[in-house]
Amino acid sequence: MMHKTNQTMSRRNFLRLSSAMAGVAALAACAAPGAAPAAPATGGEAAAPAAADAVVVEAWAHWEQGLQWLEDAMTNYGFFDEHPNISLNKIVAPFAEIHDKMLAAVSSGVGVPDIMRVEQGRAAAFFKGDEVGFADLTDLIGDRLNDLVLGSAVDYWSWQGAIYGIGNEVNACALAVRKAVFDEIGIETPFETWEDLREAGVALKAEKDMSVISFHDLHDGDFQIMLFAAGGLMFDENGEFGGINDLGKEILEYQRSLIHDLEVATIAPVTGDSTWSPPIYWEAFRQGQIATTMGAPWHNGKVGRDDKIGPGQEGEWFLQPLPTGIGAGIPTATHGGTSVSIPKGAQHPEEAWLIIEFTHLTEAVLEDAIQRGITPSYKPVLDHPVLNEPYDYYDGQVIGELYKELAEQMPRIYQSPWAPEFHTAFQNIVLTPVLQDNRSDYDQLFGELEVELQRIKTL
Numbered sequence: 001m002m003h004k005t006n007q008t009m010s011r012r013n014f015l016r017l018s019s020a021m022a023g024v025a026a027l028a029a030c031a032a033p034g035a036a037p038a039a040p041a042t043g044g045e046a047a048a049p050a051a052a053d054a055v056v057v058e059a060w061a062h063w064e065q066g067l068q069w070l071e072d073a074m075t076n077y078g079f080f081d082e083h084p085n086i087s088l089n090k091i092v093a094p095f096a097e098i099h100d101k102m103l104a105a106v107s108s109g110v111g112v113p114d115i116m117r118v119e120q121g122r123a124a125a126f127f128k129g130d131e132v133g134f135a136d137l138t139d140l141i142g143d144r145l146n147d148l149v150l151g152s153a154v155d156y157w158s159w160q161g162a163i164y165g166i167g168n169e170v171n172a173c174a175l176a177v178r179k180a181v182f183d184e185i186g187i188e189t190p191f192e193t194w195e196d197l198r199e200a201g202v203a204l205k206a207e208k209d210m211s212v213i214s215f216h217d218l219h220d221g222d223f224q225i226m227l228f229a230a231g232g233l234m235f236d237e238n239g240e241f242g243g244i245n246d247l248g249k250e251i252l253e254y255q256r257s258l259i260h261d262l263e264v265a266t267i268a269p270v271t272g273d274s275t276w277s278p279p280i281y282w283e284a285f286r287q288g289q290i291a292t293t294m295g296a297p298w299h300n301g302k303v304g305r306d307d308k309i310g311p312g313q314e315g316e317w318f319l320q321p322l323p324t325g326i327g328a329g330i331p332t333a334t335h336g337g338t339s340v341s342i343p344k345g346a347q348h349p350e351e352a353w354l355i356i357e358f359t360h361l362t363e364a365v366l367e368d369a370i371q372r373g374i375t376p377s378y379k380p381v382l383d384h385p386v387l388n389e390p391y392d393y394y395d396g397q398v399i400g401e402l403y404k405e406l407a408e409q410m411p412r413i414y415q416s417p418w419a420p421e422f423h424t425a426f427q428n429i430v431l432t433p434v435l436q437d438n439r440s441d442y443d444q445l446f447g448e449l450e451v452e453l454q455r456i457k458t459l
Helices: 011-020 024-029 043-047 065-076 095-108 120-127 138-147 179-184 194-208 221-229 246-261 279-286 297-301 349-360 363-372 399-407 419-437 442-458
Strands: 055-061 086-092 174-177 213-215 265-267 292-295 318-320
Touching (some): 055 095, 055 349, 065 086, 086 349, 174 399, 179 194, 292 297, 297 399
Parallel strands (some): 213 265
Antiparallel strands (some): 174 292
């Protein structure tokens, strides 16, 4: 497939980026000196393009495909035809290592790449201190913000009104349901409300000794998804924790009661440091122990993949909006994602923006959908045939249609400079005691959490 787009940077955008990159020269001056300049060319060499015309944009990420799809999109959709002088140098390292290196580079101004792919859970670290070390992309995106699903595309990488990164995935959360087992016992699906799911769980446990859902006790993703869908906030506009309220209590009590009072749900099976969906998690579904799973497309969009449930349950599953009945009853939420960001101190910020613009704000974003099965956050491509093919594992359901519908209802969220520490505190002080130890003294737990949150902010 080939798609060509004229991506020549306008003078207006150049000036916008130059403004966003204020301070680059000062940061670059802190860097180690580079190689000595080459001697001037003479004779026939003078007629060749100057070496400075060739631009190598360096990009960092924590997984290979996260950079490879950018390069493939640039190849397959015509970027290199328009910009033959630009190439991409892909640097990949393990998750913690690369994010630590990113933070060190931005903080010191030494060894700064041109593009950083920042996972949303690590974005908060870059918002601490007096100055954010990324270029503000707000003006460069401009009116094309209307073309993005903002809750997934920019909110995780935004702070105090500025946008410091773009994510290419619509991480619209939905509920994957093993419809076949509910059909066998005469339970109607989809589930309109969380109460419907609860009642179905009682029948399912009695008839098949099967859990209707699992909730994570060592990861607050399920709580966060339900909080967003209820119209709540994990963090408010000032970065304060947003779950210490009646809405938070209601969600915790729902999860606790299904696990401990009714015994129709189970704690999500995880192991070691992998607290979301390691192989042992999906094995429980293969063994017929759990009938639904909640999450973003990267989690449950295609559970027939070999690294998830895999072969054996084809045609038995389908995907539905999140149930309503708690709070605002929004049928989706956002969960996860990784940005493309331009750090201050980048040597080639203009070319970096050309790459980001091309791969995230044109049809070229489909390359990642083709490779990885994601749903793009760039709304103009959501009707593309590649996103709207029937999925046999979900009995021929066109899940792209559902994700497009959910994208239009995606709630907006806020980031927090203290997000990782707040998540850990909430999990240790509230979530794990409630789900694992059957605690329900929420006021006591919230009081202990509040003390710890205030302590964290003083560090």
